[in-house]
Amino acid sequence: MLLNCGRFLMSSSSISRPSALLSPAEGEAALGHSHQELTGGDAVVRALTDDGGFRVICIDLTQTVAEVVRRQALTGVHARALGELIVGAALVRETMSPKERVQLLLRQGEQGVRLVAESQPDGTGRGLALAPDTHPSGSAWFFEAERTLPTGHMHRGVIDLERPDIAEALVGYMLRSEQVASAVDVACEIDPTSAQVLRAGGYLVQLLPELSESTLAIMTARLSEFPRVGTFWPGAADRVAPDEVILDGEYGPQGVPGRMLEELLYGMPFTVTEHGSLRWGCRCSEARMLLSLSALPRAELHELFSDTGALTLTCDYCRTDYTVHRGMLDGLQQPS
Ligand SMILES: [Zn+2]
Numbered sequence: 001m002l003l004n005c006g007r008f009l010m011s012s013s014s015i016s017r018p019s020a021l022l023s024p025a026e027g028e029a030a031l032g033h034s035h036q037e038l039t040g041g042d043a044v045v046r047a048l049t050d051d052g053g054f055r056v057i058c059i060d061l062t063q064t065v066a067e068v069v070r071r072q073a074l075t076g077v078h079a080r081a082l083g084e085l086i087v088g089a090a091l092v093r094e095t096m097s098p099k100e101r102v103q104l105l106l107r108q109g110e111q112g113v114r115l116v117a118e119s120q121p122d123g124t125g126r127g128l129a130l131a132p133d134t135h136p137s138g139s140a141w142f143f144e145a146e147r148t149l150p151t152g153h154m155h156r157g158v159i160d161l162e163r164p165d166i167a168e169a170l171v172g173y174m175l176r177s178e179q180v181a182s183a184v185d186v187a188c189e190i191d192p193t194s195a196q197v198l199r200a201g202g203y204l205v206q207l208l209p210e211l212s213e214s215t216l217a218i219m220t221a222r223l224s225e226f227p228r229v230g231t232f233w234p235g236a237a238d239r240v241a242p243d244e245v246i247l248d249g250e251y252g253p254q255g256v257p258g259r260m261l262e263e264l265l266y267g268m269p270f271t272v273t274e275h276g277s278l279r280w281g282c283r284c285s286e287a288r289m290l291l292s293l294s295a296l297p298r299a300e301l302h303e304l305f306s307d308t309g310a311l312t313l314t315c316d317y318c319r320t321d322y323t324v325h326r327g328m329l330d331g332l333q334q335p336s
Pocket of ligand 1: 282283284285315316317318319320
């Protein structure tokens with residue numbers, strides 16, 4: 001059964017996945033410390049209703065998204081879409097596989113913009129915009145998700161979109177590729193004058209097999225009138241009902257995500273199963289750059305280093321420069 005629940009699609013007849021599986025330790029640790037900065041403030045809260053009907057994940061990712069938008073020098077619709085996509089990556093990871101990496105891609109046809117968002121098990125997120133200035137007319141939009149499974153294999157899903165709406169894409173992907181029925185809202189709001197990210201976050205309500213028809217009906221009615229997620233931050237003034245306005249100081253220790261959770265599950269007994277911090281962070285390092293270079297054929301490397309014996313590589317995500325000298329590759333290179 002499909003219910004039209006406001007702007008979301010919910011299905012009460014789908015199968016739920018098992019919750020997060022633990023994974024073997026990340027094999028990437030051997031590659032050395034990655035370039036990472038702590039920005040603090042971003043948070044996730046996960047909860048389960050006591051009747052086993054819903055799992056809810058609420059996220060504030062404002063500072064992570066602000067850092068991505070700043071490093072990518074993005075403005076306008078692409079900044080907003082990438083921000084929402086990064087929130088989506090964190091929501092998918094927290095729902096499907098908290099201990100594994102998730103990467104989401106939104107692209108327009110083969111030639112248009114490509115937005116990439118990544119969420120890592122350590123709570124870091126990063127993003128990237130390729131060809132943001134292209135606007136191929138009439139090209140279809142595609143949403144792709146890739147996540148590592150505990151076995152080390154990849155789970156990949158691709159869905160086509162009528163329009164580049166991240167919340168709709170996430171609901172469609174979760175249902176069609178992960179067999180998870182959900183309701184999702186994401187937001188990334190940017191000050192049009194200063195281009196600063198004002199707020200970014202979202203929630204995902206997962207329908208679990210224990211869900212009763214009556215509880216589903218309550219949640220469906222609630223979500224159809226639920227305020228847009230962007231209104232949950234202090235200072236956001238466009239809440240639907242005046243008596244719902246949240247004042248500074250009303251936020252508990254779990255901040256904006258906690259407040260979202262309380263309103264989503266109002267009147268339904270629930271348990272917070274996990275809460276933690278999220279932050280911006282890039283995975284690049286000199287060791288990784290060397291490793292990717294060392295995989296190139298010898299002739300190609302010779303050409304790359306022919307002028308000065310040194311090469312500057314820039315990380316597409318964080319825009320950090322790495323200078324590599326020819327001699328640094330000695331011992332790493334594959335025989336060819
Ligand atoms: Zn980087």
